[in-house]
Amino acid sequence: DAEVTRTGRWANAWWPEAVCLLAAIALEVTGSRLQTYGETAASTSSRTALAAFAYFHVGLTLFRFLLFRWAWRLALWCWFLWRVSRLELRLIPGHPDRAGGLGPLEGVHERFTPLVAAMSVLLSASLAESISTGTLVATAIYPWLAAVLLLDGVLFLGPLLVFTDKLWAARTKGVAKYMSLASAYVTEFEAKWTNGGVAGEPLLGTADIQSLADLANAVSIANGMRWITAGPRLLAMMTMAAAVPLAPLLLFQYPLADLAQ
Numbered sequence: 001d002a003e004v005t006r007t008g009r010w011a012n013a014w015w016p017e018a019v020c021l022l023a024a025i026a027l028e029v030t031g032s033r034l035q036t037y038g039e040t041a042a043s044t045s046s047r048t049a050l051a052a053f054a055y056f057h058v059g060l061t062l063f064r065f066l067l068f069r070w071a072w073r074l075a076l077w078c079w080f081l082w083r084v085s086r087l088e089l090r091l092i093p094g095h096p097d098r099a100g101g102l103g104p105l106e107g108v109h110e111r112f113t114p115l116v117a118a119m120s121v122l123l124s125a126s127l128a129e130s131i132s133t134g135t136l137v138a139t140a141i142y143p144w145l146a147a148v149l150l151l152d153g154v155l156f157l158g159p160l161l162v163f164t165d166k167l168w169a170a171r172t173k174g175v176a177k178y179m180s181l182a183s184a185y186v187t188e189f190e191a192k193w194t195n196g197g198v199a200g201e202p203l204l205g206t207a208d209i210q211s212l213a214d215l216a217n218a219v220s221i222a223n224g225m226r227w228i229t230a231g232p233r234l235l236a237m238m239t240m241a242a243a244v245p246l247a248p249l250l251l252f253q254y255p256l257a258d259l260a261q
Helices: 002-011 015-030 041-046 050-085 104-110 113-132 138-193 207-223 232-252 256-260
Strands: none
Touching: 002 050, 015 050, 050 138, 104 138, 104 232, 113 138, 113 232, 138 207, 138 232, 232 256
C-alpha cells in the first residue's frame, strides 16, 4: 500500500507534465528534432502552407509532449515494479493464475496495447512514405517488423522480468512441497483402496477419488507456474497490436487483386 501511495503521488504530480511540455517546446524552438513525416522532396514546396505550419510547429510539439509523457509514465511504472519486487512477497505456487498471485499485473500491461498499436502506426506511416518515394524497398518491412516486436517486448514485457527470480524460487519450493503432499496422499490412498478397500465403505461415490484428482490438478498448476507474469493472452494482444498496423504495407509488394485471388 505504501508503494502504491508513493507512486500515485508521483503519477499525479503536476511538475512532470510541465517538464515534458517544456522539453517538447525546447525541441521546437532550438530546431533539434528527428526526421519527421512529410519531409521528403515531394513535400518541401508546401512547407509554407498553413497546414504544414500547423503540422510541423503545433502537431509535432504536441506529439513530442505526449511521447515524453508516456516515457515518464512507463519509467514510473518500471520503478514501481522494481520497488515491489524488492519486498518480501508471499507468492503462492498453487494460485490459478500460474504466476503466484501476480496475475493482475498482466491486466495492467494489457492497457499498454493502444500504445503498442500507436507506435506501429507511426512506423507504418514512415515506411509507407519511404517506400512510395523509392528510398526503401517493400521487402524491408520484414526486418522492421522483427525490430518493432523486439522493441515492444523490451519496453512492455521486459519490466515484468524483475519478478523472475522470485517466481522461479517460489515454483521450485512449491513443486517440492506439492510433490511431498501428493506422495503422502497417494501412499495413504493406495493403502486404503488398493488392498480391497475399507469394510462397509463403498468405493462408488467416495470423496477420496475426487480429492486425488483435485490434488493432481494442484500439482499440475504448481508445476506449470510461469517465470514471467505475461501469459498467452497478453503476448497475443501485443503481437497483434504491433503487426496489424504494418499489414497494409504488404500492398506495396502484393497488389490487392493478387491477394484476393
